[in-house]
Amino acid sequence: MGRDSGVVLNEKNRYIFTSHLLGEGSKWRSVVRQGFMTDKTYEGSFHIVGGDFSRAGEASTELKTILLNAGVEDEFVRRVAIATFEAEMNIMIYATAGILRYIISPEEIRIIAEDMGPGIEDIELAMQEGYSTAPDWVREMGWGAGMGLPNMKKNADIFRIDSVVGEGTTVEMIIKR
Numbered sequence: 488m489g490r491d492s493g494v495v496l497n498e499k500n501r502y503i504f505t506s507h508l509l510g511e512g513s514k515w516r517s518v519v520r521q522g523f524m525t526d527k528t529y530e531g532s533f534h535i536v537g538g539d540f541s542r543a544g545e546a547s548t549e550l551k552t553i554l555l556n557a558g559v560e561d562e563f564v565r566r567v568a569i570a571t572f573e574a575e576m577n578i579m580i581y582a583t584a585g586i587l588r589y590i591i592s593p594e595e596i597r598i599i600a601e602d603m604g605p606g607i608e609d610i611e612l613a614m615q616e617g618y619s620t621a622p623d624w625v626r627e628m629g630w631g632a633g634m635g636l637p638n639m640k641k642n643a644d645i646f647r648i649d650s651v652v653g654e655g656t657t658v659e660m661i662i663k664r
């Protein structure tokens with residue numbers, strides 16, 4: 488087994504494999520700590536299915552675990568987790584399906600959340616705090632405060648949103664360490 492086979496985090500199954508090796512005190516933990524966010528680029532993706540609330544927060548939680556296991560600063564992890572969670576929830580609530588990609592380099596993380604869905608007609612309006620079109624059943628679950636997009640923008644150093652009505656929405660965020 489090559490040394491790299493345990494530390495390249497670009498596929499979900501590889502990550503699970505990696506976490507097995509990351510027991511406290513494991514030599515692999517320090518290998519990951521040394522390489523992670525210092526000299527390599529790691530990337531991966533999560534598929535998100537619209538309406539599947541049983542998996543709410545799965546992608547953001549997994550990304551958070553990857554960063555925490557690697558010993559990355561708490562404040563950075565917190566911003567990434569919030570921004571990713573909001574992007575993930577919007578795909579789950581509003582879109583048919585989407586993909587959340589991440590690219591981690593030593594200086595920053597780039598997150599691209601792309602969905603197939605209804606798109607957003609008025610982006611400026613959607614970006615306003617408190618604006619929400621969430622249906623009642625979503626509000627009953629505690630969502631729909633109209634704070635997701637503003638929260639993403641707040642926690643990202645660079646935030647871009649692009650949407651085509653009837654096709655879908657893409658949110659791109661860069662969060663620097």
Ligand SMILES: Nc1ncnc2c1ncn2[C@@H]1O[C@H](COP(=O)(O)OP(=O)(O)OP(=O)(O)O)[C@@H](O)[C@H]1O
Pocket residue numbers: 573577578581582602604605606607613614618619620621629630631632633634635636637656
């Ligand atoms: N991926 C998306 N596809 C289609 N519409 C979206 C998408 N993301 C956001 N919107 C629209 O933008 C509005 C504002 O989104 P935002 O995330 O800020 O708030 P919310 O999802 O309504 O509530 P909260 O995020 O606080 O639970 C949504 O109500 C919805 O109309």
Ligand SMILES: [Mg+2]
Pocket residue numbers: 573576577634635636
């Ligand atoms: Mg939202």
